[in-house]
Amino acid sequence: MNTFVDRSAGAPRTAHRPDFAVVGGGLCGRLVAWQLAGAGHRVVLYERGDAAGTQSAAWVAAAMLAPLAEAASAELLITELGVASLERWPSLIAQLPEPVFFQRNGTLVVWHAGDRAEAPLFERRLRANAPAALFDDGFVKLSGAQVAAAEPSLGSRFAQGWLLPHEGQLDNRQVLSALAAGLAARGVDTHWNTPLDTMPDARVVIDCRGLGGKPAWPALRGIRGEVARVHAPGIGLTRPVRLLHPRYPLYIAPKEHDLYVIGATEVEGEDMSPVTVRSALELLSAAFAVHPGFGEARILELNAHCRPTLPDHRPAIVWDGARTLRVNGLYRHGFMIAPEVADTAAQLAEALLARDVSASDSFDDFRRQARWADLLHSEHAVPAL
Numbered sequence: 001m002n003t004f005v006d007r008s009a010g011a012p013r014t015a016h017r018p019d020f021a022v023v024g025g026g027l028c029g030r031l032v033a034w035q036l037a038g039a040g041h042r043v044v045l046y047e048r049g050d051a052a053g054t055q056s057a058a059w060v061a062a063a064m065l066a067p068l069a070e071a072a073s074a075e076l077l078i079t080e081l082g083v084a085s086l087e088r089w090p091s092l093i094a095q096l097p098e099p100v101f102f103q104r105n106g107t108l109v110v111w112h113a114g115d116r117a118e119a120p121l122f123e124r125r126l127r128a129n130a131p132a133a134l135f136d137d138g139f140v141k142l143s144g145a146q147v148a149a150a151e152p153s154l155g156s157r158f159a160q161g162w163l164l165p166h167e168g169q170l171d172n173r174q175v176l177s178a179l180a181a182g183l184a185a186r187g188v189d190t191h192w193n194t195p196l197d198t199m200p201d202a203r204v205v206i207d208c209r210g211l212g213g214k215p216a217w218p219a220l221r222g223i224r225g226e227v228a229r230v231h232a233p234g235i236g237l238t239r240p241v242r243l244l245h246p247r248y249p250l251y252i253a254p255k256e257h258d259l260y261v262i263g264a265t266e267v268e269g270e271d272m273s274p275v276t277v278r279s280a281l282e283l284l285s286a287a288f289a290v291h292p293g294f295g296e297a298r299i300l301e302l303n304a305h306c307r308p309t310l311p312d313h314r315p316a317i318v319w320d321g322a323r324t325l326r327v328n329g330l331y332r333h334g335f336m337i338a339p340e341v342a343d344t345a346a347q348l349a350e351a352l353l354a355r356d357v358s359a360s361d362s363f364d365d366f367r368r369q370a371r372w373a374d375l376l377h378s379e380h381a382v383p384a385l
């Protein structure tokens with residue numbers, strides 16, 4: 001497509017006006033653009049970073065898909081979005097032109113003997129926040145021998161544990177790369193390394209800038225997360241392991257080829273500076289305490305990024321009453337909930353394009369019929385956001 005920059009307007013204008021412009025090509029923006037292009041629309045995407053996605057929170061994430069384990073701190077809406085999204089990832093991945101590591105082998109939750117008081121607290125939170133049906137065959141109490149049978153490499157280190165057998169994980173960077181290839185395959189006009197501060201010309205604009213969308217959304221804040229990526233051949237964990245701990249709750253997510261993502265801190269503040277010594281010590285010592293083999297692991301990366309977070313810790317899709325949607329606030333659950341959030345955003349975007357939604361009454365009708373009505377807001381109705 002011919003693209004020229006209209007400096008007077010301060011934003012790129014395309015010679016042929018696209019149906020949709022997506023601004024921000026991290027996790028959410030790529031998914032929305034890919035879906036809209038798959039429905040036959042002309043889509044343009046602007047991303048300030050590269051096609052690999054290195055500027056996004058999604059690049060740093062562990063990409064665990066753990067709706068029940070996350071219910072320890074997340075409300076029902078997030079759990080339900082996570083359960084529904086987990087079902088959709090396999091078919092979504094199957095349509096992408098590159099392979100993506102996806103696993104649904106459960107989450108193992110363990111704790112050291114001295115921290116056993118954490119276990120009933122964690123279980124109580126899960127039972128308070130998650131639907132009872134998820135516990136039927138989704139929460140299995142394990143003896144020490146059963147922990148060892150589930151993860152032989154942990155041996156007799158833990159006297160008890162829980163297996164949450166339905167949970168999953170994927171490889172975040174492979175998702176970003178496969179989506180970039182999918183955008184190309186579907187003819188999306190991608191503009192990598194193109195930061196935009198004003199919205200471009202298109203019939204409908206979808207702002208998916210994550211924390212970069214703060215100028216349009218002042219209440220958005222970043223919650224810093226730090227992770228380590230290590231190469232640890234010979235450990236052989238087969239699923240993500242969560243360690244309950246009063247100060248350093250930690251997960252170890254095994255990816256392909258003996259790569260482990262160890263995370264993650266949760267620190268208030270928009271601080272993208274490198275990982276602190278304290279956090280590195282906490283993450284790595286906790287991993288070493290789960291399995292001493294991590295002592296010989298090679299540190300590939302120590303990374304920090306900020307999770308884009310709204311005051312109520314919920315994701316939101318906000319219509320400005322004209323031609324712009326803002327999709328944001330995926331916080332620490334982006335991968336876990338993105339298929340359903342992106343799908344809902346794409347449906348509303350298509351309704352705006354078709355003029356099925358053009359005023360507050362038609363928006364209200366759309367909202368009433370939407371599966372995830374709680375995600376949908378029109379700007380005048382949500383002053384707090």
Ligand SMILES: Cc1cc2nc3c(=O)[nH]c(=O)nc-3n(C[C@H](O)[C@H](O)[C@H](O)COP(=O)(O)OP(=O)(O)OC[C@H]3O[C@@H](n4cnc5c(N)ncnc54)[C@H](O)[C@@H]3O)c2cc1C
Pocket residue numbers: 023024025026027028029046047048049053055056057058059060061062063064065194195196197208209210211212213224225226227263264304305306307308327328329330331332333334335336337
């Ligand atoms: C340490 C850490 C661990 C995590 N672990 C998990 C996990 O295990 N499971 C899970 O589900 N989620 C996890 N997350 C959360 C997940 O990464 C986020 O929720 C998700 O990435 C948010 O998606 P997004 O597309 O809204 O934002 P992002 O992925 O950050 O994408 C936003 C994009 O917008 C671009 N952008 C910003 N400003 C501009 C501009 N002006 N012009 C053009 N482009 C712009 C950015 O470059 C970026 O690529 C984790 C996050 C962190 C930081």
